[in-house]
Amino acid sequence: MCAAYLLVHNGSTVSTVDIAVMLTATVLIQAGAALPFTVACGQAGLLAVAEHAGTGSALGMKWVAGLALFEIAVRRWGAPTAVAAIALAAAYLSRFVDPTVPQDVTAGLFNITVMVGVPVLTGGYIRSVRHASAEADRRRALEIDSVKAAERTAIARELHDVVAHHLASITLRVGVARHVLHDADPRVREVMDDVHANAGRALTDLRQLVSALREPESGGHLFVExxxxxxxxxxxxxxxxxxxxxxxxxxxxxxxxxxxxxxxxxxxxxxxxxxxxxxxxxxxxxxxxxxxxxxxxxxxxxxxxxxxxxxxxxxxxxxxxxxxxxxxxxxxxxxxxxxxxxxxxxxxxxxxxxx
CATH class of the missing domain: 3.30.565.10 (Histidine kinase-like ATPase, C-terminal domain)
Structure with missing residues (x-):
């Protein structure tokens, strides 16, 4: 579509090669999302065909091939991007093989630098920004999970302190009842002795848990009436x-x-x-x-x-x-x-x- 627009804009004659190149480029564009590397290399090949044919579609194909290189630079950094960049550079340099075409080395080097360098650098920058954003989101999620886990530990510490407080009260009251109720049924005294002993053991265990969970440097209240x-x-x-x-x-x-x-x-x-x-x-x-x-x-x-x-x-x-x-x-x-x-x-x- 880009090549067609440039042809019409420049008033050039549309040849059979132009039509074939534009149709093939359009088909490749549709597959860009699924096969970015294949499409980038294919667009570079179409640029080489347009350059050798000397048709008006060459200018449009430079834009299309550059966009394909940009897409693969965003999505697949490394060897695929390097190969696609080399393919695009080779496609453009192929025009210098024909000795009948006027050669301007300085302009050619500038064009190839812009045509290859800009898509690669821009795509790489966008890829790095996306990667940094995803990494920041991942770190943030880990930090939130860590905070939630720490908060649950704090709640467990406070809960242990609360239960220990009530167990101490139970132990004290049962102990007082054991000494006051001298004439109680022996079976009742046996149950009270058992309750007192079990409550005492549970209180000792809880105090050890509270001591282990409590952070020495943490101030504040672990239990509030x-x-x-x-x-x-x-x-x-x-x-x-x-x-x-x-x-x-x-x-x-x-x-x-x-x-x-x-x-x-x-x-x-x-x-x-x-x-x-x-x-x-x-x-x-x-x-x-x-x-x-x-x-x-x-x-x-x-x-x-x-x-x-x-x-x-x-x-x-x-x-x-x-x-x-x-x-x-x-x-x-x-x-x-x-x-x-x-x-x-x-x-x-x-x-x-x-x-």
């Missing part, structure tokens, strides 16, 4: 204020109705939202934290309005912590939405009540 949750959230808010953020916090008293795992999820959401604001907001940004409760569960909303100044932290990127929060919220049956707003960032989550 429900009635202590508002005070702990306020402590996190105060810490962010001391770091330079302006934080407005509203915490509903109903958060004390949450169980341990859901309470920890709310706490981690507040921590992640404030950490994200500290990383990316300007020093005079205002962060609003709203922890509310209702029939549908507990809602957590953290928004920040940024002033465009330098961030308090130089950590780049949106933060893989968001991926971890998605994992944590999903595990308790909740939903999380986080993303940029017109003038800042918003994190909103719904934590359902006990089922």
């Amino acid at each position: 429900p009635e202590e949750l508002p005070a702990v959230i306020e402590e996190v808010v105060q810490r962010s204020r001391r770091a330079g953020l302006t934080v407005e916090a509203t915490i509903a008293p109903t958060v004390t109705d949450l169980d341990a795992m859901r309470g920890l999820t709310v706490l981690r959401l507040v921590q992640e939202g404030l950490t994200n604001a500290a990383k990316h907001a300007g020093p005079s940004a205002t962060v609003r934290v709203i922890v509310g409760g209702g029939d549908d569960g507990t809602t957590v909303e953290i928004t920040d309005r940024r002033d465009g100044g330098p961030p308090l932290s130089t950590v780049d990127g949106p933060g893989l912590g968001i991926a971890g929060m998605h994992e944590r919220v999903a595990l308790v049956g909740g939903s999380l939405d986080a993303g940029p707003t017109v003038d800042g960032w918003r994190l909103a989550a719904i934590i359902p009540g006990r089922s």
Whole structure:
């Protein structure tokens, strides 16, 4: 089609060779997606035929053969591209074999450099960009998987701590009952002794697990009593204020109705939202934290309005912590939405009540 356009544009006479070359080139173009190497070499051969025939289709075939070389450079780098480039260069140089054709070596070298070099370099660049993008996506997926796995480990650590807390309470109460109920039926005392012993062994095992899972350098709370949750959230808010953020916090008293795992999820959401604001907001940004409760569960909303100044932290990127929060919220049956707003960032989550 390109060759036909150039022929009409130049007012050249269409010969039988032109028609054959153009039809064959058109057929080859259709197979370009499936057989790029074959098509590139075939188009180079058609260019050689057009050059030797001295027809008007030669100019159009240079474009068609160049596009075929570009396609294989994008899709199949290495030996196939090199062979196709050599074939195209040889097809163009074949015109210099005929001594009756005026020879301009300088112009010929320039033309062959452009005709072969531009498609190869452009195609190689696009291929490298695609490869880099795919590699970045793969690394990002691996990082997200790693964050999710780390978050699950953190949840397991917290869960062990919660269970250990309750087992310690059971052990204590059963121990007290054993000493108080002196006149109890021997069978009852035997059962209580067994419960006390098993609870004690389970508590020892859990404490060992907690010790193994806990990261020595990790601060924060592994277990929070429900009635202590508002005070702990306020402590996190105060810490962010001391770091330079302006934080407005509203915490509903109903958060004390949450169980341990859901309470920890709310706490981690507040921590992640404030950490994200500290990383990316300007020093005079205002962060609003709203922890509310209702029939549908507990809602957590953290928004920040940024002033465009330098961030308090130089950590780049949106933060893989968001991926971890998605994992944590999903595990308790909740939903999380986080993303940029017109003038800042918003994190909103719904934590359902006990089922």
